[in-house]
Amino acid sequence: MKKHFSSLLGAVLATGLLTSAPVASAADKVTMGFIYVGPKDDYGYNQAHAEGCAGVQKLPWVKGVEEASVPETTAVQETMRNMIVQDGATVVFPTSFGYFDPHILKLAKQNPKIQFLHCGGMYTEGKHPKNVGSYFGYIDEAVYVAGIVAGHETKSGKLGFIAAKPIPQVLRNINAFTLGARSVNPKATVQVIFTGDWSVPVKEAEAASSLINQGVDVLTCHVDSPKVILETAERRGIFVCGYHANGSKLAPKGYLTGAEWNWSKVYTDYAEMVKAGKTLAAGTIPHLVRGGLKEGFVKCSDYGPAVGEAAKKDAEAAKAKFMDGSMVIFKGPLKNNTGGDILPAGQEYKQQDIELEKMGWLVEGVLGSTKS
Amino acid sequence: MGGWGVVVGVLSGAVRGGTPFLLVSLGECLTEKSGKINLGLEGVLLMGAMSAYACAYKTGSPWVGVVAAALAGAILGAIHALLISRPRVNDIAAGIAMLIFGSGCAFYFGKPFIQPSAPQLPGIPLGGWSDVPQIQAALKISPLFIFGVAMAFVLQWFFRGTRWGMQVRAVGDSPAAARALGISVPRTRFFAIVLGSALGGIGGAHLSLFYPGAWTEAISSGQGLMAVALVIFARWNPVHCLWASLLFGGAQAVGPSLQAVGISTGYYLWNASPYVLTLLVMLFTCSTKRTLAGAPGALGASS
Known part of the structure; x- marks a missing residue:
């Protein structure tokens, strides 16, 4: 029609x-x-x-x-x-x-x-x-920085990620967010919900409510339009990290930062x-x-009012390392969330590595499964 | 909250997600009782959601939005009613045309309202007795849900106990007999369709002004069409429409609630549960002897 x-x-x-x-x-x-x-x-x-x-x-x-x-x-x-x-x-x-x-x-x-x-x-x-x-x-670089801020600002240690489908681009963002959060808060976990499609506002709102009910206090997402998720988080009084574009207007109190395209x-x-x-x-x-960040293809949203000094300091340090090219997100020792090894200590996947574009795993700390 | 979270999630999802189903199915119930089908309710739902959001944004009052949604629905309903009152115009075909027309209009006029944030309808807090924030959030009920529940009982009484309700049923069951009684069949159907579409439009207002509370082109995702099926499954009984809507709303919340506690196997299957449920209930309630018990006699006839 x-x-x-x-x-x-x-x-x-x-x-x-x-x-x-x-x-x-x-x-x-x-x-x-x-x-x-x-x-x-x-x-x-x-x-x-x-x-x-x-x-x-x-x-x-x-x-x-x-x-x-x-x-x-x-x-x-x-x-x-x-x-x-x-x-x-x-x-x-x-x-x-x-x-x-x-x-x-x-x-x-x-x-x-x-x-x-x-x-x-x-x-x-x-x-x-x-x-x-x-x-x-390489938007996962900006998502990693958002993960650091989320890891600092969470009180419950439970983060939530609302994703459309378990495809490599999405899994890469979930993993980068988790690794960013756990780099500053090793106990943090990320609960994932797959909605099954790119734009299903009712299901996205339902997923956000369910996660908040389970004690999640920072949400982020990878769906076509994060509007409903940002607004639901703001209404329930929790923090949120944006995706795709700057959403700070939709969540003036709870918006921490976000990963944006440039x-x-x-x-x-x-x-x-x-x-x-x-x-x-x-x-x-x-x-x-x-x-990525260095080439100016992606950027981070300005920090929201709730972001503290410690979070800003760590996030800026990570950004600086991305800018000089010394930061690698996926480096060993890296385990997946079922206990298996992805990378042994000393090895790493650089951003350009084609393995990353075939990603089918979730890192340790992610609660969820790629199986449909 | 663990396992209780799933229960709370599904129950509150039933109320939040079931409201548009409830209002659209009540509207369709009224329409079908008069012997005509309006498949255009998906378009009405979208048009209602869009007009509600746009008017709430422009005027600053969500209640103006609700009225606008009802009006938008009524206008679309009036077009449908006038079309099918002509001889040999098929109501199914006209309904499909109205569905495309309604969604097209909503997308076209709705473009400038995707970005702005409109004021939302206030939730009625029924959870004050509980200290648990999750329960308080779950029991923040949409005023339109309360309206829908009231309408279900009002319609039940209307069909059984009022003269006008009897007239609608007479027109739906046997237009010839109604005509013999001096009831105007076209006029009765016109009012049934217009009021039914107005209810559908209010269902749209719930989507854009309460839950999920935004205007996007994907907001209805087929709920208007599912509500039409729901009327059949509720056997054209308004109070049964209420229970069926709650069931559908709850089924919609099962997938996300289970994933939130870490049960993620088969989420595509869980997401399909409202549709599977429709098929199952149809299968089990169907029998050769009483297949369409409760169906208006003239439904689907081309007079």
Whole structure:
């Protein structure tokens, strides 16, 4: 239903553009297309990308075109086609995970001169068209810092994590949060609840209430829009760490800090490369772009009023180590939460390690299981 | 709280999560008693949630939001009622069209209200007797739940003991007989559908103004459609709608409550429990002799 409605809306919008908008003088401007799976102001994943789009548009020679609430179906192909043909976009950023296969791959084959950049990281050399690239941020670094603050501020030692699905990106954040908290508070535990989907507000609220009833006093999450969780935590008077975008307005008392994306930096880098005439196919734009706190791909929210000096000191120390590149989150001795060994002492997984992108385990201190 | 936490969680989840089911199913019950089906209630729920949130935000009063939700529901209901009062218009098809129309309108007009925070309905604290904060939080009851419970009994009395209620039932059971008695079938159905949709809209207000208390496009996630099934399972009896809604609301809370105490096996299965429950109850209450006991006689007929 939703699909038909939005493709209809898309068609209406596209006709509107055809008749009213003057043809962009593409010669001196770089036109970039941004596609989001949900609304642009959801305090979450999509808002973070839309803020990135707004950021890159501050460059006078960049024109951004956006479309929100595009489902992961052939509707996204139609949107990409409209952006390329009618708006003259030479770079498109379809930001949702499910847009990649087959939608981006299909359009990329048909439009070899257009750069297709996908957020999430599934480009494989030789298997995918050469004009496709992927970018992503090591947000687990910011989540680790949030874990440190949470570990300091909890009184019960029980932290809660509301997650959508047990996939590697999510597990990596749960583990980073737990390791951060336990680096300053070795007795802290993190209870995980998987809701089963990216946006199920009633279940998220239910999960938050259940965790709070069990004595959890700091919550965080990895779902598309943390709004309901932030507001539920604030109403029940506990602390909360944000995710995706700054949520301090939703929880003015209980917001500690949060892990945020900084896509405007990434999109600005890409815009500069495109302006300089670089392309993915020629290999002058790298196919895989990754970065963390140091590269400015992710950032931490400003501390909330409840964060004490000790927490700030430890969090800043960790941030400084991330900035000089000496911090490794996943290092031995590391045990999983069923007692098995992941890494012996002396070994470590660096951020770029491909093992981390295949993560299927939860570290010691996490209460929960990846089995569905 | 351990195991007791699960019990408290499921019981309070039944009240919090069951309220939208209750209001929508009461609305649908009233509509179906008049012999027509309104499948558009999912759209009504979304439109109600959106209008309630938007009006509460703009005026600063959540109660204005509740009234706006009821009005929005009534308007959608009126469109549906007018459509299906035309000859040979199928109520199921029109309902599906209204479902898409209602959710589309809600998404379109709701865009600017996703981000702002609207004032919430005050909870009625019934947990003052307990020192346990969890129990106090669980017993902070939505005023709309109290309204829903009252409505269930009022509707029960309305159908059994009032002239108008009898008229609605007569129209639903045998339009020809009702016509012979001088009752206007189209007018009765119009009022039943409009009032039913207004109740559904108030259910939406509970979602956006009390629990979970935000406007997002995913807020209803099929609850409006499930409530339609719930009416069948409650055998078109308003008080049974109340028990069925509590059961569905509680089933929704089982998965998260179990995971909170560390029981995480099969959470997809637990999350599906409301749907499994619907199927099971349908299976066990169904028999060849009394399959549709309580169903209005003219339901589904194209007159």
